[in-house]
Amino acid sequence: MAIIASNFKTNHTRNTTSSFVEEVNKYLVSNNISNEVYIFPTATSLDKFDITSTLNIGVQNAYATQKGSFTGEIGTQQLDEFDVNTILIGHSERRHILGESQDEIAKKFAFYSDLGYKIIYCIGEPLEVKEQGLEQTLEYIYEQFEGININYEKLVLAYEPVWAIGTGVTATSEDITDVHSAIKSKIDKPLLYGGSVKVENVRDICSLNGVDGALIGTASWIVDDFIQIIENTKDL
Numbered sequence: 001m002a003i004i005a006s007n008f009k010t011n012h013t014r015n016t017t018s019s020f021v022e023e024v025n026k027y028l029v030s031n032n033i034s035n036e037v038y039i040f041p042t043a044t045s046l047d048k049f050d051i052t053s054t055l056n057i058g059v060q061n062a063y064a065t066q067k068g069s070f071t072g073e074i075g076t077q078q079l080d081e082f083d084v085n086t087i088l089i090g091h092s093e094r095r096h097i098l099g100e101s102q103d104e105i106a107k108k109f110a111f112y113s114d115l116g117y118k119i120i121y122c123i124g125e126p127l128e129v130k131e132q133g134l135e136q137t138l139e140y141i142y143e144q145f146e147g148i149n150i151n152y153e154k155l156v157l158a159y160e161p162v163w164a165i166g167t168g169v170t171a172t173s174e175d176i177t178d179v180h181s182a183i184k185s186k187i188d189k190p191l192l193y194g195g196s197v198k199v200e201n202v203r204d205i206c207s208l209n210g211v212d213g214a215l216i217g218t219a220s221w222i223v224d225d226f227i228q229i230i231e232n233t234k235d236l
């Protein structure tokens with residue numbers, strides 16, 4: 001059963017998030033869809049949503065703290081208010097744009113796994129590493145597991161090659177299966193693919209060996225498209 005997740009990144013407002021969540025929930029209920037579906041809105045759009053389906057709301061990021069003096073961050077005191085217990089950790093935009101180190105990521109992982117959060121943990125290589133070949137790519141990816149408890153029960157992985165994110169360039173089936181089968185041979189966890197997944201290719205991608213679903217940015221931000229993505233994969 002495909003796992004389908006939408007990462008809003010820095011898109012949508014409180015208002016548009018609320019109607020998005022409502023529409024997706026309504027679609028899942030009325031079509032009796034049992035696939036795991038996730039939406040990761042901005043922190044300012046978190047709310048007490050009325051969810052009656054398999055839809056889960058997670059956060060794109062949070063600090064490894066309950067509360068405290070960490071200007072600009074949020075902790076579990078803020079997440080608890082909205083019953084959030086799902087978090088994305090290790091996204092490439094946090095690693096490469098916001099400068100989060102593997103050490104900080106591992107601390108965050110330890111903190112949120114101790115609390116029993118469902119963790120979607122992202123890994124993926126930049127273009128210059130991909131160009132060096134599969135062996136270097138896998139070596140780079142394995143380093144992103146440093147300090148991470150890969151046996152954590154509520155762990156879902158997401159392979160997102162950096163060069164495929166937001167670029168319109170999707171990895172080839174071979175690129176995806178090469179990396180997915182290598183990761184799967186070491187780590188027995190659901191593994192999503194992310195990077196320019198679209199309405200038109202989501203079914204093919206999610207049908208590949210070793211692919212358990214998709215983590216989608218750009219193509220998921222229009223609600224009708226996100227619903228179509230779920231529709232296209234509901235029987236997988």
Ligand SMILES: O=C(CO)COP(=O)(O)O
Binds near residue numbers: 196215217
């Ligand atoms: O980063 C992603 C999801 O987390 C993928 O983004 P795009 O779907 O826009 O390439």
